[in-house]
Amino acid sequence: MSNLIKHIAMRVLNIEESRKFYESVFGYKHVNTVLRKGKVGDHISCHMTDGYMDLTLIHYESPSADEADFAGPAPCIHHIGMEVADLDAFIKDIKANGGEILTEPGHLPVKFRSPGGPVAEVVPMKRWEAETLGAGVHGAVLE
Numbered sequence: 001m002s003n004l005i006k007h008i009a010m011r012v013l014n015i016e017e018s019r020k021f022y023e024s025v026f027g028y029k030h031v032n033t034v035l036r037k038g039k040v041g042d043h044i045s046c047h048m049t050d051g052y053m054d055l056t057l058i059h060y061e062s063p064s065a066d067e068a069d070f071a072g073p074a075p076c077i078h079h080i081g082m083e084v085a086d087l088d089a090f091i092k093d094i095k096a097n098g099g100e101i102l103t104e105p106g107h108l109p110v111k112f113r114s115p116g117g118p119v120a121e122v123v124p125m126k127r128w129e130a131e132t133l134g135a136g137v138h139g140a141v142l143e
């Protein structure tokens with residue numbers, strides 16, 4: 001089974017500076033900017049694409065915001081995302097092989113940590129197509 005990486009989320013200090021950098025240097029196109037409301041705190045996600053990959057720049061309003069501590073407090077690759085054909089089977093495989101599910105049951109995307117590893121997430125196939133991102137699947141669209 002081929003599960004392609006289609007999404008990389010990077011925690012950044014300044015969304016606009018980072019957006020301009022990836023547009024100018026790599027030619028990424030802005031898809032939308034989303035405000036995600038959390039139980040503990042909010043974050044802004046700027047979704048960009050090169051036509052294949054969803055590159056998301058994330059800025060947390062506070063260090064205690066939901067999911068802010070998944071990858072640490074500094075700018076970094078926060079997580080990678082993979083599309084899978086059978087989400088339920090993949091979740092079972094994660095658990096059976098020592099992975100830890102980090103999100104609530106039924107929540108998409110399903111974030112997990114591999115044994116001793118970084119955070120990643122899985123979603124159903126075609127989650128990161130431009131039409132889906134344009135619909136604001138991660139929260140309220142700001143732009």
